[in-house]
Amino acid sequence: MALTAEVATPAPPTLATEDGTKQLIDPKVIFVLGGPGSGKGTQCAKIVEKFGFVHLSAGDLLRAEINSGSANGTMIQNMIQEGKIVPSEVTVKLLQKAMAESGKDKFLIDGFPRNQENRAAFEAVTGIEPEFILFFDCPQEEMEVRLLGRNQGRSDDNIETIRKRFKVFVESSLPVVDHYDKKGKVRKVNAVKTKEEVFESIETLFQKFQHRSVMQHVNAA
Ligand SMILES: Nc1ncnc2c1ncn2[C@@H]1O[C@H](COP(=O)(O)OP(=O)(O)OP(=O)(O)O)[C@@H](O)[C@H]1O
Ligand SMILES: Nc1ccn([C@@H]2O[C@H](COP(=O)(O)O)[C@@H](O)[C@H]2O)c(=O)n1
Numbered sequence: 225m226a227l228t229a230e231v232a233t234p235a236p237p238t239l240a241t242e243d244g245t246k247q248l249i250d251p252k253v254i255f256v257l258g259g260p261g262s263g264k265g266t267q268c269a270k271i272v273e274k275f276g277f278v279h280l281s282a283g284d285l286l287r288a289e290i291n292s293g294s295a296n297g298t299m300i301q302n303m304i305q306e307g308k309i310v311p312s313e314v315t316v317k318l319l320q321k322a323m324a325e326s327g328k329d330k331f332l333i334d335g336f337p338r339n340q341e342n343r344a345a346f347e348a349v350t351g352i353e354p355e356f357i358l359f360f361d362c363p364q365e366e367m368e369v370r371l372l373g374r375n376q377g378r379s380d381d382n383i384e385t386i387r388k389r390f391k392v393f394v395e396s397s398l399p400v401v402d403h404y405d406k407k408g409k410v411r412k413v414n415a416v417k418t419k420e421e422v423f424e425s426i427e428t429l430f431q432k433f434q435h436r437s438v439m440q441h442v443n444a445a
């Protein structure tokens with residue numbers, strides 16, 4: 225009799241709404257990181273248009289939570305005004321809900337994880353490991369000009385809060401990029417080009433991702 229070791233294949237991560245009505249099996253996630261104003265939201269919109277991902281901006285979800293009149297609204301508003309990072313429990317819950325309710329399985333998660341606590345909480349709750357990290361590399365002077373010219377009425381686009389956001393980015397967010405860099409997962413993009421040129425340098429990454437996904441489906445069939 226042949227002796228074969230039984231290797232347990234880990235189950236793919238699943239994500240469900242709180243009432244269990246919707247469940248995603250093996251969702252694919254790309255984290256989109258970069259300093260404030262580096263162009264994350266701008267490029268995510270282009271990726272969605274061409275590659276059909278669901279774009280979830282953690283900042284947008286937190287702002288929507290303020291506007292919904294939630295019990296956490298005042299706390300979130302104060303944290304954003306100070307450029308601070310909202311407790312992970314709140315942000316992860318919002319992301320998890322948005323992912324499950326989308327009914328889709330390919331996500332660009334923009335502006336998250338912002339610190340190691342965000343990263344660990346997301347991993348613990350969802351069991352999802354990102355495919356890769358899209359990182360926009362942009363000097364502070366350029367980001368400052370962009371933020372001051374954005375004109376979208378954001379309460380944190382003023383010079384005092386912008387400086388606080390830069391400090392938090394360097395002290396808390398760059399260590400997360402470093403963490404993933406050590407795992408070979410960071411795809412760094414030079415963000416100091418026109419919006420169209422930045423997108424051109426991203427496109428190849430997503431074409432490769434799409435090709436890999438198709439091949440995985442073919443091999444699994
Ligand atoms: N490549 C670019 N060249 C010049 N301006 C740009 C470029 N990309 C984005 N912008 C502009 O810079 C501003 C900030 O861009 P965007 O909102 O995409 O940044 P972000 O990284 O999402 O910022 P935040 O972290 O604050 O949400 C916007 O006004 C946008 O139109
Ligand atoms: N993971 C996150 C993301 C964002 N925030 C707070 O929202 C502010 C705005 O975020 P943007 O990505 O839209 O620039 C950010 O400065 C934080 O205060 C957060 O707490 N956690």
Ligand SMILES: [Mg+2]
Nearest residue numbers: 264265281283
């Ligand atoms: Mg943004």
